[in-house]
Structures are given as C-alpha cells and as structure tokens.
Amino acid sequence: MLKLENINTFYGQSQALDNISIEVKDGEFVTILGANGAGKSTIMKTIMGLVKASSGTISFNGQDIASLPPWERANIGIGYVPEGRRVFPELTVEENLKMGAYSVKDSKVIATNIEKSYELFPRLKERKSQLAKTMSGGEQQMLAIARALMLSPKLLLIDEISMGLMPILVNHSLSIVKKLNSAGLTILMVEQNANKALKVAGRGYILKTGKIIMHDTSENLRNNTEVIKAYLGE
Numbered sequence: 001m002l003k004l005e006n007i008n009t010f011y012g013q014s015q016a017l018d019n020i021s022i023e024v025k026d027g028e029f030v031t032i033l034g035a036n037g038a039g040k041s042t043i044m045k046t047i048m049g050l051v052k053a054s055s056g057t058i059s060f061n062g063q064d065i066a067s068l069p070p071w072e073r074a075n076i077g078i079g080y081v082p083e084g085r086r087v088f089p090e091l092t093v094e095e096n097l098k099m100g101a102y103s104v105k106d107s108k109v110i111a112t113n114i115e116k117s118y119e120l121f122p123r124l125k126e127r128k129s130q131l132a133k134t135m136s137g138g139e140q141q142m143l144a145i146a147r148a149l150m151l152s153p154k155l156l157l158i159d160e161i162s163m164g165l166m167p168i169l170v171n172h173s174l175s176i177v178k179k180l181n182s183a184g185l186t187i188l189m190v191e192q193n194a195n196k197a198l199k200v201a202g203r204g205y206i207l208k209t210g211k212i213i214m215h216d217t218s219e220n221l222r223n224n225t226e227v228i229k230a231y232l233g234e
C-alpha cells in the first residue's frame with residue numbers, strides 16, 4: 001500500500017532521513033521505533049508532503065505521490081494524526097470533526113462519519129459542543145484520531161500517540177487503533193514507547209539518527225537482546 005524507497009530528507013544542511021526504505025502492506029499494523037530526534041516525525045511529514053524529500057520515491061497503492069501536495073495525499077486516502085495532536089483549540093469537538101472532512105461535499109456523508117466517530121469514541125459525543133482546548137490530553141488524542149478518520153482513509157499515520165498521556169490513556173488509545181486495524185484500516189505508527197507499540201503492531205522498524213537499522217516482526221524484535229538493551233530495557 002505504502003512504499004518509501006531510498007528517501008533522503010534534509011533540513012538545510014542537516015540530514016534528517018538517510019536512505020530510508022519502508023513498506024506497509026494492505027491491512028498491516030507497522031510501527032517505527034526510535035528515540036527523541038531519530039527522525040520519526042520527519043518520516044510522517046515526508047509521507048504527507050509537509051517536508052520534501054530531496055531524493056527517493058514514495059508510492060501509495062502503486063501511485064507515485066512525491067509531487068502531490070499534502071491535501072491531495074489526504075484526499076487519496078492517507079490520514080494523519082500529528083505529534084502533539086494539533087486539534088483546533090478554539091473550535092468545538094464537532095467543529096474539529098467537520099474540519100477533518102473539509103473536502104467532503106456531501107453533508108450526509110459528513111453526518112454519517114461524525115456518527116461513526118461518536119460510536120467509536122462515546123466520550124466525544126458527550127462533549128461535542130465543548131471547545132477542544134478545554135479537553136484533557138487523552139480526549140484531545142481521541143479527537144485527533146477521529147478527525148483523521150473523517151476522510152475515510154485507507155492508511156492512517158500516527159505520530160507518537162503516547163506523548164504526554166498517562167499509561168492508562170496510552171493503552172486505551174492503542175486499543176482503539178488496534179480495533180481500527182482489525183476492522184481493516186492499515187496503520188503506520190511512529191513511537192518512542194517501544195514496549196507498548198510492539199504489543200499492538202505486527203511489524204516494526206528501528207530508526208536511529210535517520211537510518212533504519214533493523215526491521216522484523218514485533219515478536220522477534222521483542223525477543224532481540226540488542227533491541228531489549230537499547231529500547232525495551234526500562
């Protein structure tokens with residue numbers, strides 16, 4: 001479904017991604033693990049087109065998307081939950097969801113998708129008229145996920161779902177992502193919390209200072225002494 005080949009990305013002179021190749025197949029749940037500053041968010045932004053790769057190819061369902069603007073990538077089926085959630089603070093929950101559906105013309109489709117979000121996150125329904133900025137971190141994370149689902153993506157990119165959340169909320173958010181994956185949504189999730197990510201994802205890549213140094217099934221990564229020492233040894 002998604003294929004990155006030999007991607008190099010720079011910020012000015014400094015190289016953030018070094019020859020990255022990643023593949024996510026239809027229906028998979030893949031995680032990319034790495035420490036702070038490893039380049040996780042840069043991978044997500046490169047896939048969305050928010051940062052331009054200087055070389056390499058990105059294809060989605062066989063289509064070369066490297067030259068498409070971010071909104072077009074969203075329209076062809078790539079959903080994005082950014083780091084730090086980035087909900088619209090001054091808008092209500094329901095207005096945030098409508099913003100997520102900005103390119104949908106049919107108001108019935110929008111209403112149906114909002115209802116689906118409320119089924120998945122009953123808490124958002126209870127709070128639909130509340131301003132996003134007044135919600136807790138966990139609730140904002142739910143809203144960010146629900147908003148990303150408004151365009152009915154085929155692939156969902158999630159940037160550090162665990163950031164700033166209490167463990168119980170991290171588990172709750174991850175269980176919802178797992179449920180979405182079981183229902184057929186393909187997931188690519190970058191995460192610092194290797195333990196938790198490897199419990200829900202089927203496969204993982206390990207990113208170190210812009211390079212993929214290892215990739216394997218989650219089970220093998222969890223049993224790999226090198227990985228345990230570097231990422232799971234807390």
Ligand SMILES: Nc1ncnc2c1ncn2[C@@H]1O[C@H](COP(=O)(O)OP(=O)(O)O)[C@@H](O)[C@H]1O
Nearest residue numbers: 011012016034035036037038039040041042043
């Ligand atoms: N807008 C930017 N301008 C310059 N350097 C950046 C920018 N964003 C990220 N970087 C640098 O690129 C590297 C990777 O950052 P990032 O992708 O945010 O890592 P992660 O998400 O894994 O913490 C870091 O060294 C970071 O300082």
Ligand SMILES: [Mg+2]
Nearest residue numbers: 040041083160
């Ligand atoms: Mg990041």
